[in-house]
Amino acid sequence: MASTATLVLAASALVAAPAAAAESPSVPGPPGPHQVRFATFNTALERPEQGALAAELATPDSEQARNVAEIIQHVRPDVLLVNEFDHDEEGEGARLFQDNYLSVGQNDAEAIDYPYVYTAPVNTGVPSGTDLDGDGRAVTEPGTPGYAEDAFGYGAFPGQYGMVVYSMYPIVTERVRTFQTFRWADMPDALLPTDPATGAPYYSDEALEVLRLSSKSHWDIPVDTGRGRPIHLLASHPTPPAFDGPERRNVLRNHDEIRFWADYVTPRAGSYIYDDEGRRGGLPVGAPFVVAGDLNADPDDGTSHPGAIARLLEHPGITDPRPASQGGRGAAQRQGGANEGHAGDPGLDSADFTDEPGPGNLRVDYVLPSRIVPVRGSGVFWPTVDDSLFRLTGDYPFPSSDHRLVWVDLLRP
Template sequence: MIAGAETYRIATFAAPLSRDGPGLLLRDLLKGEDAQIAAIASVIDHVDPDILVLTDFDYDLEGRALTAFAAQFGDRYPHRFARRPNTGMATGLDLDQNGRTGEARDAQGYGRFAGDGGMAILSAWAIDAAAMVDHSTLLWRDLPDASFPRTVEGEPFLPKEEQAIQRLSHAGHWIVPIDLQGDGHVNILAFAATPPVFDGPEDRNGLRNRDELRLWEVVLDGGFGPPPERFVVAGNANLDPLAGDGLSDAMAAFLARPDLQDPLPSLPTADWADDGPGDLRVSYVLPSTDWRVVDAGVFWPAPDAADATLLGEDGLSAGVHHLVWVDITRQSR
């Protein structure tokens, strides 16, 4: 280990910071009376990450909601980043092929309004927005070996007109460099994939979910230019490597990549009902092998633990998803 090397805590949280319409999240933040927001903020304050990827945060053009949310932590996160997500981005086409247009599932990514349930990054360190790489506009058909859905008769589920505009990313795929001052930088590979459910026998969402993960594989294999170095993949893959709906083999294969480290194998990150999906691992923080993992965890305290009060009596005050964090430092030379 390098003497005096800095340790950085990277986290992701699929906290439910989306509301039923544009501007409502900002309204709730400014009123300061929302118990769920208070619980979410308490969890973040307790875990105290240096860099946090939020994967269910409503986007607004001027970033007012993100600024208001960051203000709850004083000067802890002076640097913030968000871009317009694909969620709620209207297409004017019938992407789910139900005979109607203008619905939430007809947007580039499921969304009731533009910016619904997007992504955001809070950072204690400077974000190099000018060097950020955005793969969110990549068309699904342009992913090498894309797995387009087909009807039960074997025909393409999406007509050519829809294929010509359908983006792969449900919310976004960002490579965001963060300057660690004298310690170089870390590239945050942030994403939030579509749930692999809520479709029909064509498995449109399941196939898209898998290809959203495969996009990172193509990026890391150099398919879209030089692969990023000193990176951390962080976000909600909406896919468990062993259980639940979705093409789990894809997640298992991704976790086995030789350029990734998986500090938390087999730990669930979401607390869905036992008569539903149950406990699944869907959120991930995966450092590249350029880093040394110091510690890692999922904030899911035992019911009798002192910090369990942050999650309320039912453990769900901050939502069904739990914050995932990993501490990293430079590799020894």
Template sequence: MGRFVWMICLLLAAPAAAEGLRVATYDPGLTRKGPGLLLRDIRRDDPQVLAAAQVIAAAAPDVILLTGIDWDHDGLALAAFAQVLGQAGHPMPHSFAARPNSGMPTGLDLDGDGRTGGAGDAQGFGQFTGQNAMAVLSRLPLGQVTDHTAALWRDLPGNLMPPAAPDDQRLSSTAHWDVPVLTDAGPLHLLAWSATPPVFDGPEDLNGRRNHDEAAFWLHHLPRAPFVLLGNPNLDIVDGEGRAQAMTALLDHAQDPQPKGTFQPEQTGANAGQGGDPALDTAVYDPAGPGNLRVDYAWPARGLRIIDSGVVWPAPGESLAATVEAASNHRLVWVDIDLDSMAAQAGR
């Protein structure tokens, strides 16, 4: 009896397991070459769409930022995908999406090809308005979103905007959002963005400069509340070709949990010459070109306690491996945040 009572006392004295909020970001490859085609594919139970839903359901996030999904004015594609996700066993009834800069016409010849109206002439690269946009899906209610997408590049303090860029050029190639997730511990602000790749330009380095400034934007817009820097900055801070200074500066305010996948492909070609930990990579690219890179991030604010983190990248033959590969060349990144630390940081 004494031994039994002693064990009960130990159990009662043990601290309760921390309650966590799982935050994720993922480019699910839900973009198509024309308006309405994504909705068509969702309604047809396209295998790639179903695979993306299965990856998200397996990760079971409380809230997720999708950085590769086409936007339409009535939100039909997002609503249809949310329904598919519910059928996959992970309902996320709350959502936010807004018109992005990708594909938004400017009437200018921004890419210098002598024509207007092309994908490179939009506020952000896109063949049609809303191509390759962003969306948030959540199990929890969302608060009022602050949408910074219309902010002009020239208005960013210390910007690297080339002199030849037009004055009405927007900074966001896709969007910049501050999305509050309403939890019992108070709101958690998702500082969400998806940047232009810092390549595919000329000696003026327009894309490299813009990519840098899209990250630098958050240095001037950090809330006085718990937050997570979340999305696809399109820059590997170790092995990428772009300017990493802004991302590095953000680490004065946020922490890098360094989420890792359980599998890394054989390090051949460009991968063999990289300096970063391959377990941190989040996207598969041509080994003859850039190689695999870490371009998707979830960085909680300093002071928030991280319970766990990871990248959904199973080894070949493991459960979900084929589904992950069929869905997208990107991998889902997640981080679990202790709700008690959120409440403490918010002063509750």
């Protein structure tokens, strides 16, 4: 059974955004009355060795962490999912990022303090004990070539590429559900990969017996926004649909990791689902929710399975606010390459990927609320080149991350 850890920081009053956070069109004004700002941000704060991130954050000297923190301070989300943030069992890295970066005003931004923080184990870097990459051997010793490929989720050590949730509002800890150990083979009609040359299953029976669906984890985190029913933050970070072979195992896994949430929020469709405590079923009917995270799938471009993200974007119970930025449009035009052949609106892009060769810039980061939660605003923090805050995102090599923070303002239910 997977363990979980919730960190509660020193309580502080909920604060509104400063009157003049920055003279930049990329900085949104504060949410309106009875509104809450949800955001997701793949911060690229993963490190190649276990403990390295916490050691780096123990001082206020990390330039990347300062830039990431300043972005958060400008946008000031009330509930923030952070992807690619190495997990440690004590939650030290998450606490240090709060104490040494978020709680310290960066440049002209005002410090931001989150009283509630949630983090839990993920599958990246956890040894599976079986051969998952098809090279004929099961590597279980960290540091050995092939270890990351045979872990439940690609990672050099347990917790690499983890997740953290920061919140201004109380997290209903006793109702949190995690799905770290849910097996891929237990999803009905799962898109399990096959060898295209023979049609035989790609994974052995031994591998399928243990292989988990989540490359990191799936979390259902109820957040009490003070208006009655909590909003369920449905957080995940599916595997990139790349770095595989003709069997397309990562493409198919990405599809099913996304499908998991579509089934979870659809009445009766999630009856097969079980969480890490053994409780079965999906989200209760009528419960407000927000699906958030780096889902690694673009609806029009890139290498994801056709229709993968459409399971959410076209779901009858979900709203797509279509957060956008002028910076994304400018980047696609400026960088060219693969972007020139894209079918999607570059203003919706949320990640700045390699242009030649490569997929180009894509929309892969999402904040998707249930239809019963009205949307009041949205955006992607991607400053244009003439914006004073372009220094925080820039072009490669990026001063913060190759992803952009995506935010949506919701009327609290």
